[in-house]
């Protein structure tokens with residue numbers, strides 16, 4: 001290997017050289033036990049052994065590298081290796097079945113620890129405590145779901161290269177504490193350290209950063225979570241952030257939301273004012289808004305912004321809505337780029353007005369957007385005593401029943417005036433006829449005429 005020899009000529013490259021030589025994958029021996037492998041680096045004899053299943057060597061001070069394969073004890077104690085091989089520099093374990101790794105005593109010279117394809121799941125919290133000479137830690141191709149929280153927090157640690165990809169990293173916030181204190185500049189494969197569950201295949205350290213930002217900006221009375229994360233067509237990661245502030249008796253929309261909040265749940269509060277959605281920057285990325293069981297009497301304020309043109313979900317069940325700005329809403333929806341498949345509305349349990357002036361337009365709008373209005377048949381007229389349409393589904397009302405209602409038969413003030421006037425005319429004509437016949441019969445003028453001058 002002339003190339004490697006060349007690298008190894010200066011002491012500076014000795015370390016790199018060791019790394020290069022040790023990445024040469026050795027095959028696991030056929031027979032159980034240890035064999036010597038001899039490799040010569042410059043003048044130094046670089047003593048290596050490779051062991052299958054057991055480390056059956058006597059105390060030996062000249063072994064610098066140990067390869068170990070098919071080692072199937074659940075717990076691996078590095079101190080047992082040091083006891084037999086006190087001068088070992090490199091410990092390489094592959095194709096084994098381990099689950100837990102415990103560190104060595106203080107007096108060790110391990111500068112490379114590589115555990116590959118060995119189902120390792122956990123390391124002792126203080127694994128690195130006594131490993132002050134460790135330069136390379138390679139934990140690729142194992143079953144780690146997390147690391148200890150303060151894994152690299154040891155003064156004097158000389159760690160330079162850490163590899164963590166191809167594991168089963170769990171990306172729930174509570175299992176990502178370890179990512180916060182680890183020195184990320186040490187991690188050589190940072191961009192390929194990917195989550196297993198949730199967010200499968202997404203980079204762990206980006207997820208962790210998003211989650212920290214979300215938590216730091218979350219209103220005190222809300223729960224905020226990274227709901228999903230998607231790559232856009234330029235391969236940029238876009239977080240989908242969901243904020244839930246339920247049952248809090250809120251009178252107003254939250255003052256601040258985490259940046260990029262797309263989903264907001266505010267069910268069971270007492271909110272009536274929606275103006276921040278139009279005016280406040282916190283709401284600029286909002287796509288889904290759930291406001292069931294609040295005090296909203298009107299959404300007319302939303303006409304003033306572009307929100308109706310870009311939203312996905314608006315849920316307004318059990319509010320105080322009497323009517324919608326049908327024309328403006330229709331106009332906005334026809335321009336909404338999420339139409340038709342990604343727009344959802346919920347409108348049930350509101351005291352909807354039902355009369356000839358408003359309802360035909362409203363009904364038209366309900367029909368037009370029937371695929372988007374998920375509770376269409378629960379959108380009912382408000383309760384009104386004596387109204388034949390009271391609590392009936394609005395889409396099923398006929399034009400006649402809207403425009404000829406019970407209260408149309410009722411006597412209105414103007415009708416009363418008309419009736420009075422008509423009765424007076426009848427009265428006057430009657431009196432005229434009576435007076436005419438009375439004059440014909442008796443020849444006497446009516447009393448009023450006889451009194452006139």
Ligand SMILES: *[C@@H]1O[C@H](CO)[C@@H](O)[C@H](O)[C@H]1NC(C)=O
Nearest residue numbers: 070094095096097116117118
């Ligand atoms: C990983 O280890 C298992 C068992 O030790 C072995 O059967 C398998 O071939 C190894 N995988 C690779 C890619 O070497």
Ligand SMILES: *[C@@H]1O[C@H](CO)[C@@H](O)[C@H](O)[C@H]1NC(C)=O
Nearest residue numbers: 103104105106107126129130
């Ligand atoms: C570090 O080494 C000392 C003795 O050398 C030992 O008592 C201690 O348990 C070791 N710590 C760890 C975390 O292995």
Ligand SMILES: *[C@@H]1O[C@H](CO)[C@@H](O)[C@H](O)[C@H]1NC(C)=O
Nearest residue numbers: 023025094095116117140141
């Ligand atoms: C880990 O082991 C696999 C197969 O066992 C091998 O292909 C790969 O090169 C090894 N990776 C490292 C960094 O040693």
Ligand SMILES: *[C@@H]1O[C@H](CO)[C@@H](O)[C@H](O)[C@H]1NC(C)=O
Nearest residue numbers: 116117118140141142165166
């Ligand atoms: C180990 O990792 C390498 C890439 O580093 C990959 O190609 C290989 O399939 C992995 N092996 C196992 C057993 O996971």
Ligand SMILES: *[C@@H]1O[C@H](CO)[C@@H](O)[C@H](O)[C@H]1NC(C)=O
Nearest residue numbers: 149150153176177178180181
């Ligand atoms: C990070 O390290 C500091 C100091 O060691 C510690 O106080 C803090 O709790 C650690 N944070 C986490 C998330 O473990």
Ligand SMILES: *[C@@H]1O[C@H](CO)[C@@H](O)[C@H](O)[C@H]1NC(C)=O
Nearest residue numbers: 212213214216217258259260
């Ligand atoms: C949120 O956005 C504001 C304004 O764009 C920015 O100043 C702030 O740093 C962001 N916060 C986080 C945690 O990214």
Ligand SMILES: *[C@@H]1O[C@H](CO)[C@@H](O)[C@H](O)[C@H]1NC(C)=O
Nearest residue numbers: 253254255256276280281282
């Ligand atoms: C709107 O945003 C500003 C900061 O950008 C904040 O101070 C204010 O309280 C917010 N108002 C409402 C009603 O949410």
Ligand SMILES: *[C@@H]1O[C@H](CO)[C@@H](O)[C@H](O)[C@H]1NC(C)=O
Nearest residue numbers: 246247265266267268292293
């Ligand atoms: C709101 O309150 C009602 C009754 O108190 C309850 O049934 C419902 O589950 C609550 N909704 C949410 C989203 O908490």
